[in-house]
Amino acid sequence: MKYNKNRKNREKLAISQIQSAGMRLTPQRLALAKRLFSGPDRHITAEELHSELKYADVRISLATVYNTLNRFTNAGLLREFFVDSNQSYFDTNTEPHHHFFYEELGKFVDVPINNLNIEFLTSPPKGTQVDSVEVFIKLSKVDSSNKK
Ligand SMILES: [Zn+2]
Numbered sequence: 001m002k003y004n005k006n007r008k009n010r011e012k013l014a015i016s017q018i019q020s021a022g023m024r025l026t027p028q029r030l031a032l033a034k035r036l037f038s039g040p041d042r043h044i045t046a047e048e049l050h051s052e053l054k055y056a057d058v059r060i061s062l063a064t065v066y067n068t069l070n071r072f073t074n075a076g077l078l079r080e081f082f083v084d085s086n087q088s089y090f091d092t093n094t095e096p097h098h099h100f101f102y103e104e105l106g107k108f109v110d111v112p113i114n115n116l117n118i119e120f121l122t123s124p125p126k127g128t129q130v131d132s133v134e135v136f137i138k139l140s141k142v143d144s145s146n147k148k
Contacts, residue, residue, distance in 0.1 A: 011038045014077055021075035031058040032068055036078070041093040043108040049090075083136065098135045111137070 014037040019025055035052055036042060050065045069090050072078045079091045083101065089108070098111035116135060124130050 013037075017075060017077055018072070021071075021077075023071060023075070028058065028060045028064060029068055031056070032060070032065065033072075036072075036090075036092050041091070041110060043089050043091050043099075045087065045089055096132045096134055098137065101136050101138045103138050103140055111135075 011034060014033050015025065015030070018029060018033060023029065031053060032049065035049060035056075036044070046062065046066045046069055049069070050060070050062045053060050053065070069078060069080075073080050073090065076094060077092075079094050080088050081091060082088050091108075093110055096113050098113065098116050100109040100111055101107075102109070113132075113134075118133050118135070
């Protein structure tokens with residue numbers, strides 16, 4: 001895989017953030033960080049990441065993948081979100097943003113926060129204010145004969 005300069009910088013930044021969060025940079029964590037941060041933004045489950053690492057001959061247990069993803073999330077390197085009741089995804093884009101969700105593919109694409117206008121129908125509860133609104137826009141294909 002070819003990396004451009006930004007991606008390489010991002011990976012370096014992630015590594016320095018891991019270290020400044022007080023985490024030891026084990027070979028497993030490094031491999032995991034490279035998978036997450038050396039390419040475009042990703043939305044991935046622990047299971048998907050675990051199979052990718054296994055395929056790349058990285059010896060790491062699913063429990064360690066979970067644990068590391070949670071630690072990265074706590075350190076602000078990732079954001080965790082849920083789509084179904086118990087399927088959590090980890091997002092490498094930690095800025096507020098919306099998502100297109102291709103239900104059939106189980107795939108997410110980021111939508112910049114300013115690309116969607118939302119009018120509030122209700123006011124927030126008394127004593128609170130709206131800090132941000134993030135939306136999942138579920139999509140399905142119109143022409144199913146052209147399925148990938
Ligand atoms: Zn995202």
